[in-house]
Structure formats: C-alpha cells, structure tokens
Amino acid sequence: MSDAGLDLFPTMMVLLAFGDAWLLDGQRPPLQMLHRTCGHACSPLVVCSACKGPIDARDVQYRNGPGAGSHTHTVERKRSRRGSDPMALERGRPCSVARTLRIIGDRWSFLVIREMFFGVRRFDEFQSNLGIATNILTDRLQHLAEHGVLERRAYRVRPERFEYRFTPKGMDLFASMIVMMHWGDKWLSGGKPPLLIRHKPCQHDFHAEVVCSHCRQPLLAHEVNYFTRYAVDGVMAAYAVPRPAADLDHAPDQPA
Ligand SMILES: [Zn+2]
Ligand SMILES: [Zn+2]
Numbered sequence: 001m002s003d004a005g006l007d008l009f010p011t012m013m014v015l016l017a018f019g020d021a022w023l024l025d026g027q028r029p030p031l032q033m034l035h036r037t038c039g040h041a042c043s044p045l046v047v048c049s050a051c052k053g054p055i056d057a058r059d060v061q062y063r064n065g066p067g068a069g070s071h072t073h074t075v076e077r078k079r080s081r082r083g084s085d086p087m088a089l090e091r092g093r094p095c096s097v098a099r100t101l102r103i104i105g106d107r108w109s110f111l112v113i114r115e116m117f118f119g120v121r122r123f124d125e126f127q128s129n130l131g132i133a134t135n136i137l138t139d140r141l142q143h144l145a146e147h148g149v150l151e152r153r154a155y156r157v158r159p160e161r162f163e164y165r166f167t168p169k170g171m172d173l174f175a176s177m178i179v180m181m182h183w184g185d186k187w188l189s190g191g192k193p194p195l196l197i198r199h200k201p202c203q204h205d206f207h208a209e210v211v212c213s214h215c216r217q218p219l220l221a222h223e224v225n226y227f228t229r230y231a232v233d234g235v236m237a238a239y240a241v242p243r244p245a246a247d248l249d250h251a252p253d254q255p256a
Contacts, residue, residue, distance in 0.1 A: 004187040009221040010210035011183055012097055013044035014176045019096025022148075022169050023103075030094040032227040038215035045213045046175035050204035052216065057117055057174040059200045067192030103147045104173065108132060108140045113173055116150065121163040149173065178208040 013033075020029040020043070035042045048055050104110050111130050120126055126137055141164060144150045149170040152162045178197065185193040185207065199206045210219050 006221055007183060007187065009224075010044070010208075010219065011176070011179050013210050013219055013224075014046060014179045015097040015100040017044050017096075018172060018176055019098075019100040021172065023096060023099040029096060030228065031096070034225040034227065035212045035214060035217075035219065035223060036225060037217055037223045038212060040212075040214040042212045042214045042219075044210045044219055045216070046179060046208050047211055047216075048199045048202060048204070048206045049209045050199060050206040051202035052209075052211075053199070053201060055175065055178065055199065055206075055208065057171055060178075061198040061200060062118060063196050063198070065193040065196040067189050067194040069194075100176070103144070103149060104176070106140075108136055109144060112137070112140050112144060113149070113170070114177060116164065116166060116170070117174060117177060121165065123162070123164075126164075144170070175208065179210060182207040 016031065033042055033044075034040070046055055047053060104113060108130075111132075112126060115126055115129055120129060123137065123141075126132065126141075127134065130137075132140075141150070141152070145152060145164075148167055150164045150166055153165055155161055155163050181195070181197075196205050197207070198204065211217060212219050
C-alpha cells in the first residue's frame with residue numbers, strides 16, 4: 001500500500017468508531033482494537049494537534065486557506081449515482097466502516113454534511129453553496145434524515161419554512177469529517193489546504209489527530225491489532241488482521 005493509502009488508517013478508525021457508536025442496533029461491535037504500544041484495548045479518539053484536547057464542532061473556527069477558491073462547481077449528471085446496492089459495501093464481513101459509508105459515502109451526502117458543519121441550515125443555502133440540483137438535494141436531505149443524521153424543523157409557521165439541524169448522531173460525524181479533511185490536505189492539496197481550522201479553546205490552527213483512548217499516543221496502522229467478534233467460516237478468529245511480518249521480529253510482547 002502507498003504512504004497515502006496507509007495514511008487513511010486514522011480515517012478508517014474514526015469511521016469505525018462512528019459505526020460502532022451509532023449503527024449497531026444494540027449488537028456488539030464486530031471488531032475490538034488492541035493498541036500494541038500500550039497493550040490495552042482501545043478506541044480511537046480525535047484530538048487537537050496543538051493542545052491534544054478533545055474537539056467539539058462548536059469550538060472550531062474556519063477561514064480560507066492558501067488553496068481556497070480554486071474549485072469549480074461540477075454539475076451533477078442527469079442520473080443519480082448513489083449506486084445500485086448499498087448493502088454491497090458490507091459483503092463478506094460485518095463492518096462499522098461500511099455501515100458509516102452507507103450514510104455519508106456518496107459525494108452529495110458528504111457535502112451536505114460538510115455545509116452543515118459550516119452552519120448552513122436552509123435549503124436554498126445548500127443549493128447555492130453546492131450548485132446542486134433541487135431534486136438531488138431533496139433526495140440527500142431525506143436520505144440523511146432517514147438515517148437519523150439530521151432532522152427537519154419548522155422555523156416559521158406562515159408561510160411554513162423549514163431548516164435542517166444535526167441530531168446528536170449527526171454532530172458525532174464531525175470527528176470523521178476533520179480527520180478526512182486532514183488526509184485530503186496532506187495528500188491532495190499540493191501543500192495548499194483550502195480551509196484552515198482553529199481550535200477556540202487553545203487559539204491555535206490545528207488538524208485532527210487520532211489517538212489511543214487509553215495512552216493518548218497516535219494510532220498507527222502497524223501498532224493496532226483487531227479481535228473479530230463474528231465468525232469467519234464458522235470459527236471465531238482471534239486476529240482477523242495478521243501482524244505485518246517485519247514487525248514480528250522485534251515485537252516487545254513476543255514470547256522468547
Ligand atoms: Zn487545541
Ligand atoms: Zn494506547
């Protein structure tokens with residue numbers, strides 16, 4: 001895998017955590033993570049790169065970065081491209097990442113959520129900011145409401161007007177958004193991030209960092225093991241994801 005590919009690991013971790021938190025319908029999470037660096041079961045935590053404190057969507061300010069303004073609105077094709085079979089994402093193994101992507105995986109749903117984190121609430125604002133066709137916007141708002149990410153609220157009675165607000169579940173997507181944003185800034189912006197974010201509590205520009213909930217060290221792909229909690233071919237697997245071979249030679253917890 002390329003460096004950019006490996007660096008998607010934190011994104012996968014936060015999507016997994018979101019799916020575990022919201023999309024299990026009362027079942028146990030399919031995977032349990034073990035952080036080999038500290039030896040503890042853990043979950044990913046998103047913190048500010050500057051102060052290492054937790055990040056709340058309401059504590060973040062946005063401003064244009066050096067790469068701002070270079071994008072153009074693309075016009076959606078005639079037919080929706082949401083994909084024919086959303087369940088296909090989860091074929092093979094139960095997966096909280098796949099479940100999360102069923103909600104935010106298509107481009108327009110993702111952009112609607114992003115706009116909402118920038119404070120957009122109303123239909124015509126979404127439309128003018130995104131250059132999105134009304135029927136597609138209606139469809140995506142409905143899709144996100146069906147999945148409990150946002151809700152439609154009347155803000156005026158006569159004439160009746162609605163706006164869209166995050167549910168707590170929707171607010172919880174913020175961590176995933178800013179982790180993905182950091183990946184894009186690092187690998188796709190040519191050193192010119194389009195957007196800069198500032199953490200109000202510490203007053204520093206920051207990016208999202210994904211750390212171990214136990215020891216607060218960054219979670220790296222080769223330092224995390226997984227226990228599966230579902231049967232593979234009828235057998236419960238201890239480690240679905242093997243350790244990289246090169247790592248076995250000097251792993252500290254290897255028996256002599
Ligand atoms: Zn901070
Ligand atoms: Zn740890």
